[in-house]
Amino acid sequence: MMSLRIEILNEGGFRSDGRRQYELREITFDSTTQASSDGSARVTHGLTEVLVSVFGPREARVRSQTLHDRATIHVEASIAPLSTGDRRRRGRGDKRILELAAMIKATFEPVVQTSLYPRSQIDIFVQVLQQDGGVLQAAINATTIALINAGVPLTDYVCAVTGGAHAAAPMLDLTALEESDLPHMTVASMPRSGRLTLVSMETRLHIDRFEEILRLAGEAGAVIHKEMRAVVKERTKGLLEGMSIGLRVSKAAEEDAMVENE
Amino acid sequence: MIISSVDRRRPDADVRTGEDVYMEEEDDAFEMTAESAMKITSPGESITSSRAFMRGHGTYVDGDEVIASVTGVIERVNKLVTVRALRTRYNPEVGDLVIGRITEVQPRRWKVDANARQDAVLMLSSVNLPGGVQRRKLESDELQMRNFFEEGDLLVAEVQAFFADGAMSLHTRSLKYGKLRNGQLVSVPPVLIRRLKSHFCSLPSGVDLILGLNGYIWISKHVRDDEREGEEGFDAEAVYSNRNDDIDDATRNAIARVSNIIRALASRSVPITDAIVLEAYEWAIEQDADVKDLLLEDVADALIAAITTKEELTGPW
Structure with a gap:
């Protein structure tokens, strides 16, 4: 008999959206949005879409919260009501949103070299535009790119991915459908050192699965890191090309001016 | 095997060449020649040995290595290695x-x-x-x-x-x-x-x-x-x-x-x-x-x- 429930992993080893167990969804990065910010990034993992804008380091707006030896990181998250199925408006004080912001802050505090900017503040604004599972992972990956675009010094990239387990089979990069059914966790890793800056679990996960998922998430982080780095370097190359055009033109113009003066 | 696909927004971008460049940069024999002066690096990438070079802006030292902390161009003045970011806040100097x-x-x-x-x-x-x-x-x-x-x-x-x-x-x-x-x-x-x-x-x-x-x-x-x-x-x-x-x-x-x-x-x-x-x-x-x-x-x-x-x-x- 056909059950009404969608099969998470069918006998052929495919998931409900046609992926294999360890296959990640399509990732896109776009750094061209939000020209008014110091750095921004729009990242999609499949249908999940997050936009992050970074401002700073800049003068701290709340003087009482400034630290004399390092910069403070301020994260503000918002979830668009249209981003999910149940069109619920979440205010700024909503517990889910505050928790998302707190987790992003905790993830990046050990990675950003805040001691270089005493008394300053780095503002990170996270906007969730579409959710289909893995909102935290998308937000963390977008924040990494946005911080790099803003020229904020980081000790390393932070690459996040969700992992879950169906029966005994671990899976990566869960969709909303899978997230609602499976025990899962989000892991943010730093590829150079292999250290983790965040492991977040909201459901109970069997201890035997935990180690395997953690290892897989580390490997997936390395894959995401490669993609991120390629995008960042391509953008930097584009900026450099513009700079070199300008250098050539200004040099030529200077020589023209010298000839005219003679 | 972890598989991922990426839409790079630019069809002309060749993922392969990007990786080849990256492999070259991973070479531990780091020589600062004129060509490598325009090398692009990004956070967490090892630039050189900290025994031979001094770390400047945009870098930090971890153990024996000088590592980049921003994305940008590697610059060198004698023994000082810096990474200049292409988008950053203004760094003031006296007289500006x-x-x-x-x-x-x-x-x-x-x-x-x-x-x-x-x-x-x-x-x-x-x-x-x-x-x-x-x-x-x-x-x-x-x-x-x-x-x-x-x-x-x-x-x-x-x-x-x-x-x-x-x-x-x-x-x-x-x-x-x-x-x-x-x-x-x-x-x-x-x-x-x-x-x-x-x-x-x-x-x-x-x-x-x-x-x-x-x-x-x-x-x-x-x-x-x-x-x-x-x-x-x-x-x-x-x-x-x-x-x-x-x-x-x-x-x-x-x-x-x-x-x-x-x-x-x-x-x-x-x-x-x-x-x-x-x-x-x-x-x-x-x-x-x-x-x-x-x-x-x-x-x-x-x-x-x-x-x-x-x-x-x-x-x-």
């Missing part, structure tokens, strides 16, 4: 010309937003007071600081010194500096402004340009040298005035055209110098394009192409 906006009036000082990591400080003792350049400041001056600069006022100043926490102190003790009026502010990334012989430029169309090293650019109506306030004595009324002069339509058009040219150049990451702006301005006049059209993508591309090819035609000789 900056344009700023007053954010706060405090006892005996103003706070100025100058696109740096902290607001700059403009002391009451670092501005020209009415009634002679040599005058000492009085208690009455402290009470009427808003008569000189108010919140939101724009000013051009020079970086005078730094405080212990790295905040910069400005001064406007020259007739060239002071409050800005009769114009428009354009903001570009600070790396696009290079140090020039003069940051005050006059374009032939009756437009003055002030290129602040912090990425703020002021475009205003041209003021003839003999009309400049404060040449004969010091006229506080005129220097701290909040009123614009009459600006005719032709000048307004020219100001708008220059500001759109600068926006177009900045959107393509082309450094802003007086020579480039002048060249682009001549091109815009030749094309007889509408001022607002300069902001269109294809017009901006044509502008960049025009100033590049012109340079190639005339050649460096």
Whole structure:
């Protein structure tokens, strides 16, 4: 008999959206949005879409919260009501949103070299535009790119991915459908050192699965890191090309001016 | 096996070549030759050994390695290795010309937003007071600081010194500096402004340009040298005035055209110098394009192409 429930992993080893167990969804990065910010990034993992804008380091707006030896990181998250199925408006004080912001802050505090900017503040604004599972992972990956675009010094990239387990089979990069059914966790890793800056679990996960998922998430982080780095370097190359055009033109113009003066 | 697919937004981008470059960079035999001077690095990438080199800005040391902390170009001066980011906040140096906006009036000082990591400080003792350049400041001056600069006022100043926490102190003790009026502010990334012989430029169309090293650019109506306030004595009324002069339509058009040219150049990451702006301005006049059209993508591309090819035609000789 056909059950009404969608099969998470069918006998052929495919998931409900046609992926294999360890296959990640399509990732896109776009750094061209939000020209008014110091750095921004729009990242999609499949249908999940997050936009992050970074401002700073800049003068701290709340003087009482400034630290004399390092910069403070301020994260503000918002979830668009249209981003999910149940069109619920979440205010700024909503517990889910505050928790998302707190987790992003905790993830990046050990990675950003805040001691270089005493008394300053780095503002990170996270906007969730579409959710289909893995909102935290998308937000963390977008924040990494946005911080790099803003020229904020980081000790390393932070690459996040969700992992879950169906029966005994671990899976990566869960969709909303899978997230609602499976025990899962989000892991943010730093590829150079292999250290983790965040492991977040909201459901109970069997201890035997935990180690395997953690290892897989580390490997997936390395894959995401490669993609991120390629995008960042391509953008930097584009900026450099513009700079070199300008250098050539200004040099030529200077020589023209010298000839005219003679 | 973990598989991922990426849409890079640009079909011409070849993922393979990107990886090959990356493999080369991972070579531990690091030699700083002329070619590698333009090498792009990004956070967490090992640059060189910390035994042989000293770490500079944009890097940190972990064990035996010097590691990049920002994405940008590796630069080397003798034993010092730095990574210069292409998009970052303004890093002030003493003597820099900056344009700023007053954010706060405090006892005996103003706070100025100058696109740096902290607001700059403009002391009451670092501005020209009415009634002679040599005058000492009085208690009455402290009470009427808003008569000189108010919140939101724009000013051009020079970086005078730094405080212990790295905040910069400005001064406007020259007739060239002071409050800005009769114009428009354009903001570009600070790396696009290079140090020039003069940051005050006059374009032939009756437009003055002030290129602040912090990425703020002021475009205003041209003021003839003999009309400049404060040449004969010091006229506080005129220097701290909040009123614009009459600006005719032709000048307004020219100001708008220059500001759109600068926006177009900045959107393509082309450094802003007086020579480039002048060249682009001549091109815009030749094309007889509408001022607002300069902001269109294809017009901006044509502008960049025009100033590049012109340079190639005339050649460096």
